[in-house]
Amino acid sequence: MKRTGLGLCLLVLVLVLASFSPAVLAQDVHITILNSKGEIQTQLEEIAAYYSSITDGVTVEVIAAPVGQSPFERAVALYASGNAPAILMLDAGDVLLFQDRALALNDEKWVKDAIPNSLDMATAEDGRILAFPVTVEGYGFIYNKAVLNEAVGGEFDPATINTRDALKELFDTIENSGNNAIVIGPEDWSLGAHFFALAYSGQSPDLAEVNAFLEGLKNGTVKLADNAVANGLLDTFDLMKEYNYDRLDPLASTYDRGTQLIGEGEVGVWFQGNWAWPGIADFDTTGGQFGFLPVPISNDPTDLGNTQIPVGVTKYFILDGEQNSPAQQQAAKDFLNWLVYDPEGQRRFVQDASIIPAFSNITIAPNDPLSASIMEYIQEGKTMNFILNLPPDHWANVGASMQKYLSNFIDRAAFFAEVEAYWQGVGK
Amino acid sequence: MLALEKRFIDKLKTYLIFAGPTTLAFLTVIILPFLFGIYLTFTNWDGIAKAYDFVGFSNYVTVFRDDAFWRSFLLTVKYVAYTVVIVNTLGFILAYILTGDQVPGQNLLRTGFFVPNLIGGIILGLVWRFIFSNILVFIGRQLNISFLSYSWLTNPDKVLWTLVIVSVWQYSGYMMIIFIAGLVNIPKDLIEAARIDGANGFQRLRMLILPLMVPSFIVTVFLTIQRGFMVYDVNLALTQGGPFKTSELISMHVYEKAFLAQQYGVGQSQAFFLFLLVAAISVTQVYFSKKLEVEA
Numbered sequence: 039m040k041r042t043g044l045g046l047c048l049l050v051l052v053l054v055l056a057s058f059s060p061a062v063l064a065q066d067v068h069i070t071i072l073n074s075k076g077e078i079q080t081q082l083e084e085i086a087a088y089y090s091s092i093t094d095g096v097t098v099e100v101i102a103a104p105v106g107q108s109p110f111e112r113a114v115a116l117y118a119s120g121n122a123p124a125i126l127m128l129d130a131g132d133v134l135l136f137q138d139r140a141l142a143l144n145d146e147k148w149v150k151d152a153i154p155n156s157l158d159m160a161t162a163e164d165g166r167i168l169a170f171p172v173t174v175e176g177y178g179f180i181y182n183k184a185v186l187n188e189a190v191g192g193e194f195d196p197a198t199i200n201t202r203d204a205l206k207e208l209f210d211t212i213e214n215s216g217n218n219a220i221v222i223g224p225e226d227w228s229l230g231a232h233f234f235a236l237a238y239s240g241q242s243p244d245l246a247e248v249n250a251f252l253e254g255l256k257n258g259t260v261k262l263a264d265n266a267v268a269n270g271l272l273d274t275f276d277l278m279k280e281y282n283y284d285r286l287d288p289l290a291s292t293y294d295r296g297t298q299l300i301g302e303g304e305v306g307v308w309f310q311g312n313w314a315w316p317g318i319a320d321f322d323t324t325g326g327q328f329g330f331l332p333v334p335i336s337n338d339p340t341d342l343g344n345t346q347i348p349v350g351v352t353k354y355f356i357l358d359g360e361q362n363s364p365a366q367q368q369a370a371k372d373f374l375n376w377l378v379y380d381p382e383g384q385r386r387f388v389q390d391a392s393i394i395p396a397f398s399n400i401t402i403a404p405n406d407p408l409s410a411s412i413m414e415y416i417q418e419g420k421t422m423n424f425i426l427n428l429p430p431d432h433w434a435n436v437g438a439s440m441q442k443y444l445s446n447f448i449d450r451a452a453f454f455a456e457v458e459a460y461w462q463g464v465g466k
Numbered sequence: 467m468l469a470l471e472k473r474f475i476d477k478l479k480t481y482l483i484f485a486g487p488t489t490l491a492f493l494t495v496i497i498l499p500f501l502f503g504i505y506l507t508f509t510n511w512d513g514i515a516k517a518y519d520f521v522g523f524s525n526y527v528t529v530f531r532d533d534a535f536w537r538s539f540l541l542t543v544k545y546v547a548y549t550v551v552i553v554n555t556l557g558f559i560l561a562y563i564l565t566g567d568q569v570p571g572q573n574l575l576r577t578g579f580f581v582p583n584l585i586g587g588i589i590l591g592l593v594w595r596f597i598f599s600n601i602l603v604f605i606g607r608q609l610n611i612s613f614l615s616y617s618w619l620t621n622p623d624k625v626l627w628t629l630v631i632v633s634v635w636q637y638s639g640y641m642m643i644i645f646i647a648g649l650v651n652i653p654k655d656l657i658e659a660a661r662i663d664g665a666n667g668f669q670r671l672r673m674l675i676l677p678l679m680v681p682s683f684i685v686t687v688f689l690t691i692q693r694g695f696m697v698y699d700v701n702l703a704l705t706q707g708g709p710f711k712t713s714e715l716i717s718m719h720v721y722e723k724a725f726l727a728q729q730y731g732v733g734q735s736q737a738f739f740l741f742l743l744v745a746a747i748s749v750t751q752v753y754f755s756k757k758l759e760v761e762a
Contacts, residue, residue, distance in 0.1 A: 441710040
C-alpha cells in the first residue's frame with residue numbers, strides 16, 4: 039500500500055517535470071504577436087494565417103491584449119511568465135521601458151525608409167533603435183459629410199472651419215437643418231489623452247518647446263489660467279458642451295453610442311481619431327463619406343491648431359530579444375520586412391487593416407475615408423504634434439478632471455487647479 | 467534518541483506523502499510571491515526594467531501622503547460597512563423564511579436566490595450596467611420618476627449604491643445557504659422546549675436562534691468583510707471607478723498604481739498595507755465574535 043503511494047507520487051512528479059521542459063524538438067518556427075489594436079484583430083489574424091501559408095515552416099499567431107487592459111500591463115505579465123511573444127505592439131510612450139529586453143533593430147532595411155521623426159520615440163539614449171513604427175494616427179472632429187452637405191445646402195468645404203466662430207456657425211447650421219450638431223464621448227482616455235493634449239501641442243509646433251511647457255507644469259511655473267491656448271481650448275469645449283447631443287446626462291454617453299450616432303447621421307460631428315473607422319463603418323448608412331475637421335482654439339485662423347490636426351506614430355512593434363530563440367527572432371524580423379516590402383504584405387497591412395504606414399516606400403493608401411482624410415492633412419503639411427510622451431497615468435487623471443468639467447461638477451478654475459496639481463505630483 | 471529521530475523521519479515521510487504537493491504549491495504560489503512582493507516595496511521598480519534602486523521606506527511614505535489612496539480607502543470602508551450589514555441581514559431573513567414550514571417551493575427559491583453567486587463578477591457588472599444606465603433610465607423617463615431619470619452610474623453621490631446593490635444581489639444568496647445550514651442544525655427539541663415554555667416566535671428568534679447562529683454569523687461576516695475589501699471585478703465592469711474616480715475602490719486603486727502608473731513599488735506597498743489592515747480587521751472580528759458563541 040505504502041509502496042503504491044510512493045510510486046504514484048513519483049509518477050506525478052515526473053509528469054509535472056515533463057510539462058516544464060521545453061518542446062525543443064519541433065523544427066518549425068512558431069512566433070507570436072501581441073496585438074493591442076483591438077479593432078484590427080481579425081485583419082491581423084488573417085495576415086498571420088496568410089503569411090504562415092506562404093512561408094515554409096514559419097507559423098505566426100496573434101494574441102490580443104484584452105479590452106480595458108493596457109498593452110504595457112499585458113506585456114509585463116507575459117514577460118513575467120517567461121512567455122514573451124516574439125513581437126509586441128506597444129504604445130509609443132512605453133517602448134523605452136522595455137529597452138533591457140528588446141532587440142536592437144538598427145541594421146534593418148526599413149530603418150532608412152521610415153518617415154522623418156517616426157523613430158524618435160523608439161530610439162534609446164545609446165542610439166539603439168528598438169521598435170518598428172506600426173501606424174500613423176490622427177484625431178480631431180470627425181464629420182459626417184452627408185449631414186453637413188444637407189446643412190449647408192451644397193458641398194461642405196472643411197477648410198471653412200478654421201475659427202471657433204466658424205465652428206459655432208456650423209453647429210447652428212446643422213441644428214437648423216433638423217439634425218444634431220455634436221456628441222461628446224465622455225471616455226477619460228479620449229478627453230485626457232487626446233482632447234486636453236491639444237492644449238499642450240497647441241503651445242508650439244516645436245516639440246522641444248512643448249516639452250519645456252510640460253516641464254513648467256511639473257515645477258509649477260506654468261499657470262494654465264494665464265495660458266491662451268488652454269483657455270481657448272476650453273472655450274471650444276464649452277461650445278461643444280452647449281451643443282452636446284447628450285447634454286442632459288453627458289457622462290452616460292459611450293464610445294459605441296458615438297460610432298452609431300455619427301455613422302447613422304444622427305449627429306454631424308464627433309471628436310475622435312481615425313481608429314474609430316471600423317466602428318463607424320458598422321453603422322454607416324450615409325454613403326461612407328467622412329473626414330476630419332481641426333479643433334479650433336481661437337478666432338484667428340493662423341493660430342496653431344485651427345487648421346492643423348495632431349498626427350503621430352501611436353503604436354510600435356518591439357521584438358523580444360530575451361525569451362525567443364534566434365530562429366524566432368529572425369522570423370519576426372522577416373515578417374516585418376514582408377509587411378514593408380512585399381506588395382502583398384503592403385496591401386494586406388495598409389488596406390485590409392486600414393493602417394496609415396510610417397514608411398515612405400509604401401505608395402498605396404488605406405481605403406477608409408478617415409485615414410484618407412488624415413493622409414490629406416499630412417500631404418498638405420497641416421499637422422501638429424500628437425503628444426505621446428505624457429506620463430502613463432495622465433489620461434486617467436486628467437481625463438477624470440475633464441469628466442468633472444464636462445458634467446459641470448467643477449468650474450474652469452478648479453479644473454485648472456486639478457490638472458496643475460496632477461502635473462506637480464508626477465514622479466513623486 | 468535514535469528512536470526519536472526515526473519517529474521524526476517517519477512523520478516527515480507521512481507528511482510529505484500526504485501534504486507535500488500542497489505544501490509545495492502553497493510555498494511557490496502564495497508564500498514566495500508574498501515575500502518577494504514585500505521585498506519589492508523597498509524598490510522603485512516599474513514592472514519590467516531589469517535594474518532598479520532601493521529606496522528604503524519612501525514608498526510607504528508616499529502611500530501615507532497619497533490623498534487619493536485614503537479617499538479610496540474610506541470609500542471602501544463605507545462600501546464594506548453597507549454590504550456587510552445588508553448582505554447578512556437579507557441573507558438571514560431569506561434563510562429564516564425558507565427554513566420555515568409554510569413556504570411552498572423552498573428548494574426552487576433557495577436555488578433562485580443562490581444563482582447570482584454563480585455568475586462571474588465581470589458579467590454581473592456588465593448586466594447591471596445595462597440595467598442601471600438603460601433600463602432604469604428608460605423606466606424613469608417614461609413614468610417621470612425623477613431619481614431614476616438619470617443614470618446612477620454617472621452620479622457621484624449614487625454610484626456607490628450601485629456597487630452595494632449589485633454586491634447584495636450577488637452575495638445574499640450565498641450567505642443564505644450558510645445560514646440555512648446553521649438553522650437546520652439547531653436541535654428541534656430546544657425549539658420545542660421553548661415553545662412549551664411559552665416563548666413566542668420573536669422571543670424564540672431573539673433568545674434562542676440568534677445566539678445559536680453565532681458560528682454561522684462569524685463565517686458570513688468574515689466572508690463579506692474579506693470579499694468587500696478585495697472586490698475588483700464588479701467595480702471594473704460596473705463603474706470602472708467612474709464617474710471621475712468617485713467609485714474607485716481600494717483594489718482598483720492599488721492595481722492602477724502598480725500597472726497603469728507603472729509605480730510597482732508604491733502599488734505593492736499599498737497592497738501590503740491593505741493586507742495588514744484586512745488581516746487585522748478579520749482577526750479582531752473572529753476573536754470577538756467567538757466570545758459570543760454559546761453552547762446549546
